[in-house]
Amino acid sequence: xxxxxxxxxxxxxxxxxxxxxxxxxxxxxxxxxxxxxxxxxxxxxxxxxxxxxxxxxxxxxxxxxxxxxxxxxxxxxxxxxxxxxxxxxxxxxxxxxxxxxxxxxxxxxxxxxxxxxxxxxxxxxxxxxxxxxxxxxxxxxxxxxxxxxxxxxxxxxxxxxxxxxxxxxxxxxxxxxxxxxxxxxxxxxxxxxxxxxxxxxxxxxxxxxxxxxxxxxxxxxxxxxxxxxxxxxxxxxxxxxxxxxxxxxxxxxxxxxxxxxxxxxxxxxxxxxxxxxxxxxx
Numbered sequence: 001x002x003x004x005x006x007x008x009x010x011x012x013x014x015x016x017x018x019x020x021x022x023x024x025x026x027x028x029x030x031x032x033x034x035x036x037x038x039x040x041x042x043x044x045x046x047x048x049x050x051x052x053x054x055x056x057x058x059x060x061x062x063x064x065x066x067x068x069x070x071x072x073x074x075x076x077x078x079x080x081x082x083x084x085x086x087x088x089x090x091x092x093x094x095x096x097x098x099x100x101x102x103x104x105x106x107x108x109x110x111x112x113x114x115x116x117x118x119x120x121x122x123x124x125x126x127x128x129x130x131x132x133x134x135x136x137x138x139x140x141x142x143x144x145x146x147x148x149x150x151x152x153x154x155x156x157x158x159x160x161x162x163x164x165x166x167x168x169x170x171x172x173x174x175x176x177x178x179x180x181x182x183x184x185x186x187x188x189x190x191x192x193x194x195x196x197x198x199x200x201x202x203x204x205x206x207x208x209x210x211x212x213x214x215x216x217x218x219x220x221x222x223x224x225x226x227x228x229x230x231x232x233x234x235x236x237x238x239x240x241x242x243x244x245x246x247x248x249x250x251x252x253x254x255x256x257x258x259x260x261x262x263x264x265x266x267x268x269x270x271x272x273x274x275x276x277x278x279x280x281x282x
Contacts, residue, residue, distance in 0.1 A: 016046040016121060017053035017148075018188035023050065025199055027180045029119055029145045030053040036099050040087045040120035040130065046073050048121060052077045056114070057103040059095065061087050079103070087120075088129055092137055124149045124195075128168055131156070131202075135175045144202040145181070153180055153198035165266045167223045173270045174201040174209050210274035213281075220244060221277050225265040233268070234261035237280070246280040253279035 016022055025047060042048040042060040048071065051058045060082045062068040068084040075082075081102065083095075096116050100207045103114070118141060122130055127148050134144055148156075150281045157178045172178050179232055184197040184220040224240035227235055237250035246253070254261050256279040259272055268276070 010070070014121075014123075014191060014193045015043045015188040016188060017044075018184075019046070021027070021184055021188045023044045024182060025145065025147065026050040026054065028199060028201060029117065031117065032115075034114055034116060035142075036096075036103060036116045037097065038095070038116065038118050040118065040266050041122065042071060043121065044068060045075055047121070048075060048080070051119065052080050055079065057081075057099060058101075059083065059099045061085055061090065061095075063087070088126060088133065092133065093140065096137075096140060116140065117142050118144040118146075120144070121147040124152065127152045131168065132171065135171060138175065139204060139206070141204050143204060145199065146201050146202070147184065147197055150183060150196040150198045152198045156202075157200055160267055163266065166229075167219070167226045170220055170222050170270055170273060171211075172202060174212075176204050178202050197252045209270055212274060212277065217244070217281075218274075218277050221280065222265075222273055223270070225273070229264065229266065231264070232262050233259065233265055233276075236265065244280075248280050248282050250280070253282075256282075 020048065029037070031051060033054070033056050036057045036059065037051050037055045039048055039060045040060060041053060042062050044067070048058065048060055052075065057079045058081070060071065062071065062082060062084060064138055065084050066083050072082050075272050081099070091273050099116070100114065118134060120130070130223065134141060151164070151184070155166055155168055155173050157180045158164045179201050181199040181201055184199060186192045186194070186196065221240070221244055224244060225236050227236050227240065234250055234254060237246070241250060251261065253276060257276040259268065259276055
């Protein structure tokens with residue numbers, strides 16, 4: 001019956017139809033009956049059905065009200081809740097607290113120790129803001145298994161020196177251990193997209209990879225460093241100096257951090273960004 005609901009271009013919908021791919025994704029997640037899984041964009045429920053079978057509780061977030069209603073009609077399980085909402089506008093901390101309250105715990109007080117995991121098939125146009133929002137939850141999440149356009153997946157999982165490496169790569173590495181699980185052909189979806197997709201896994205670190213005094217300011221600095229990719233790190237920092245209120249001149253900070261001024265941001269590791277940031281705000 002859900003096949004009667006057509007994909008909406010305005011929402012970037014491409015529904016997963018290949019059950020072998022769906023099972024590979026669930027195997028990569030490896031949910032336990034004590035896990036709470038938040039699924040973003042369940043669509044026609046290809047992953048939702050499998051998650052419900054293996055997870056403790058599934059909170060599915062679907063922006064398309066028609067699809068959400070159809071899923072509620074077709075998928076009835078005590079451990080499933082389908083929320084009609086925009087994942088970008090949700091109060092995620094409230095959602096997680098409420099999801100924990102819906103799952104029965106044999107031992108009082110164990111809720112806070114249960115793993116909260118995210119599974120999502122993300123359209124290209126919202127992938128970066130959604131990932132940034134999820135990363136801001138820190139240890140509120142255990143991990144994220146995300147299906148993305150391959151271009152975005154490469155950007156997230158790559159290291160310095162690659163053209164795909166950018167501010168999102170740095171942010172992900174700060175909070176998570178990232179890996180690409182497998183690639184997904186266009187034929188696995190309906191309608192068939194024009195791009196290749198990939199599944200990645202982001203496991204949230206117990207603590208950020210480097211120590212930063214002000215995360216929001218640090219990521220503003222990283223974005224500024226990548227603002228004009230063809231420019232040197234020195235020129236990008238000079239351009240951002242007034243807006244970001246560096247307390248040290250860019251040249252002096254680069255020297256103190258042992259970063260050559262003619263290097264480009266895509267060549268700097270997370271550790272080098274951390275050291276340069278500290279030198280700029282001495």
